[in-house]
Amino acid sequence: MDRSTGRTRHSGDLMAALSGRNAARNLHSDVLWDLGFAIVSGTYAEGSILPPDTELLDRFGVSRTVLREALKTLAAKGMIEARARIGTRVLPRQRWNLFDADVLAWHFELGPEIGFLRSLAEVRIGIEIEGAALAAERCSPEQAASLIEWVDRMAEAETPADFARYDLEFHRTVAEASGNPFMASISALVEMALTASFTISSPVSDPAALDYTVNTHRRIAEAIRDRNAAAAREAMRDAIAQGFARASGRMEATRLPDV
Template identity: 50%
Template sequence: MPGTFGNQRGKRTSHRLVVEELGQAVVGGEFAIGETLPGDTDLAARFSVSRTVLREAMKTLAAKGLVVARARIGTRVLPRAHWNLFDSDVLTWHFGAGVDEDFLRHVSEVRLALEPYAAALAARRASDVDIARMMRLAVAMGDASHSPHTLALADLEFHLRLLEASLNPFMRTVGSLIEAALMGVFQLTSPTADETEIDRVAIAHIRIVEEIRRRDEEGARNAMEHVIRVGQERLIMDLRGRES
């Protein structure tokens, strides 16, 4: 809380706390679309923060498209069409609130629109050093000691490095979407990692790098598309298993 670790650090910690809890509450439906949030006095008391910290947090949520403040009216929850789903926080809050098959398909569709093309660009532009790094990451994904969480982190590291290897700066900016999507996968998968699945994931990613090393743009594109589609199918199966 404020004052515990020094003014600036405490302020940032309190700010993040308010953003996280209110953001999750909005995305999770605690506050309905069009609803006006409690007033500054009530929210400041709820989170034990100053009104200054609260207002900064509201500005952050407004920048993410979740709320809008109006003088003498209050802060209102905006329709979902305004929410910035490319923001990693917003996407993470969606996974935290619970997602359905349609949402998972929508995430995969965006990945399919971006990552296969990034793989093709990497096949055209990646340096030998980039390719060697990606191969090391792909091979490391086959470590039998992986838990679902560490496998998700290794998966994330690979995809972020590939986006960088495309040498398109805009591709790297969509890394937040990939990061939140893969961390969402961790939340929905089983608590134990299956060795067969670990091997499958590693082999599929090694194939992407092999196509990039061959400078085969179409091959790299297809290999990345395969990884995303198979991952989507596995995730939907896990979701159905939880619901049954």
């Protein structure tokens, strides 16, 4: 929680829960979260200079070591840069590592917006459809069977959180089956996209949407199992596009005025 605002973190915790990671808190992570969110939200605008260390130390009530480690982490994410006799400057957004799980979570914390979700979907389509095609060429029998198992679990999921977790494991297995280690590097992006999508609108609450989503993922799994790269590409594109359409449609509906 931000000591100055009382704001409770939730996006990073939700992503961690869906992925099975440990969302342990400590002073470093608290300071990192609050400063990172302040930068992404524009509280500290691009090109601006962060407050001096003395002011930040008073605000967070932590040691200089904790603050320095948080600032080093933000620098490693491409968000800030320290300059002698100038201070710590917020770098332009194009320098930020948007594939980083924390940076994605800070964007989501602002409240998902359609442009952000569309950008996530476009990147996923650009990468994951080829990952599915490679998986069709390289997957092991065990990986093919695992994909079918994750689809079966999706079909039986009773809660949005369970469905999202099984969906994430499905996409992780596709990336692993591709045999390309770089595919795993977008896991945070896929995780963020699924977290945003299912937070806005989960197919679990809509039988028709659930059937469509499950069947689309089954098409991916079966195409990979059958070594059909073209069908795997097509089905993966459909799955990503359908997820974006469902979430964006729900967002548009909530913005319509009552009549």
